Amino acid sequence: MTSQEWIDRGNAHVAKTYGRFPLVATRGEGSRLWDADGKCYLDFLAGIAVNNLGHCHPKIVAALQQQAAQLIHCSNYFHIPSQIELAELLCENSFGDRVFFCNSGAEANEAAMKLVRKYSAEHFGSDRFEVITALSSFHGRTIGTISATGQDKVKAGFNPLLPGFHYVPFGDAEALRKAITPRICAVMLEPVQGEGGVRVAPPGYLAAVREICDENNLLLVFDEVQVGCGRTGSLFAYQQDGVAPDIMTLAKALAGGPPIGAMVATEKVAESFGPGSHGSTFGGNPLMATTALAAMRTMLEDGVLDNCVAMGDYLRSRLEEFKDRYPFIKEVRGRGLILGMELTIPGADIVTQALERGLLINCTANTVLRFLPPLVVTPEEIDEAMAILDGILQNI
Structure with missing residues (x-):
């Protein structure tokens, strides 16, 4: 079934309590999420800070399977x-x-x-x-x-x-x-x-x-x-x-x-x-x-906290580079891997463009782009996300 078919079915019966994006999630692994059409996304939202170990971490899956049988x-x-x-x-x-x-x-x-x-x-x-x-x-x-x-x-x-x-x-x-x-x-x-x-x-x-x-x-x-x-x-x-x-x-x-x-x-x-x-x-x-x-x-x-600190510092440094280059970026702030980039303009359109290009982030307080990648994120994944974001920011 295609994403649009799922969306049409959901719109008919699911309560309208969310302003949903046109993404039908069907599979996840690590920092990646796939939709019903097979498109892959780099997930820097992590279920709104839920999937801290990434999607379907093997130890989480094993614990669920073993306990469900018991x-x-x-x-x-x-x-x-x-x-x-x-x-x-x-x-x-x-x-x-x-x-x-x-x-x-x-x-x-x-x-x-x-x-x-x-x-x-x-x-x-x-x-x-x-x-x-x-x-x-x-x-x-x-x-x-x-x-x-x-x-x-x-x-x-x-x-x-x-x-x-x-x-x-x-x-x-x-x-x-x-x-x-x-x-x-x-x-x-x-x-x-x-x-x-x-x-x-x-x-x-x-x-x-x-x-x-x-x-x-x-x-x-x-x-x-x-x-x-x-x-x-x-x-x-x-x-x-x-x-x-x-x-x-x-x-x-x-x-x-x-x-x-x-x-x-x-x-x-x-x-x-x-x-x-x-x-x-x-x-x-x-x-x-x-x-x-x-x-x-x-x-x-498993060294997750150490990785969070290191990758948080790295992601923040990349976002600070954008702040130095783009005048509409007001401030970068946060701690670890909860980071916000405050803009002088609304951020919703940037979130939509990022989704279209395969990057999942969100906007809070109207002007703050929020980054919540899994704590197991790698430098290469951060670089990939920043390349997508940079491509959007260049056109503003």
Whole structure:
């Protein structure tokens, strides 16, 4: 069946919640994606920072196949060995002591928002439930997480939203301090804002936020749904700032492609989640937990983080070359292999042209081209992508 035939069928019955490109994905390997017509694309979007190990990494495929033949799902009323091992691995390599498993980043952030309210109610009273987040932030698509998100465009048409959220400029510690009232219980931030335009927390900002939270007995939540699991060059983004949160949320790349989410918390805070306080039917099921174990072990043991740092530096240097040559490029920023190139013009047409030429990237915040290649990308693949991009930029 041709791509157009698939597109026509999809347009007839699939919900129109995405502005889809005319690409029908049918096969992937490493940094490559093929469509139904056999065209090959260099994938520098990686499922929006999900396929951090590339498409169909052999260890991910093997874990899925082996576990699917043994046990796919059972209730969380029972103990699940791979879930236990995954929780141990996440805690051993982070600040955390306990992990709640779910299925997505939005669910992980919902769990975090429930936990900060529950903890605050138990320790300070029920009137202390409000949360400060950042302008330009993105935390998910549920009613709760769009309420937390600092972007009006994702909230349009969904009023009334969940009350109790306040928004301050990202990177401005003094604005955060001024926003604190007796009703605030937590601060939730992305160490690097992905959907907000690839904005990295300024040096010292997260440390200042941690200090402000400690001074006011507030919990600190880091949303690492997009930037965790190796994307910035360390296993978790917060580690590069030397600032540990009380709660961290993960999803996207945690299992290298299959859906899983997690909320990691300290023992002191996690105690507020007792039996019956929260749950997820599919969260941490054997199939996803086993696959996530394979993904995390590969990340830690196979030199993936080192490659991310090296290739991130190389890709950034190539993008900086473009900045020096093309006056409509305003800034190159990011960390590891989440990089943004901000333009003085809209970037959507560049994304479309790149797709036509076999390169997958996207545009966020209207003017920021976002580059999210797999962490196993090679210098040759970066050169290939930059040649395609250069061919487009020359004609602007």
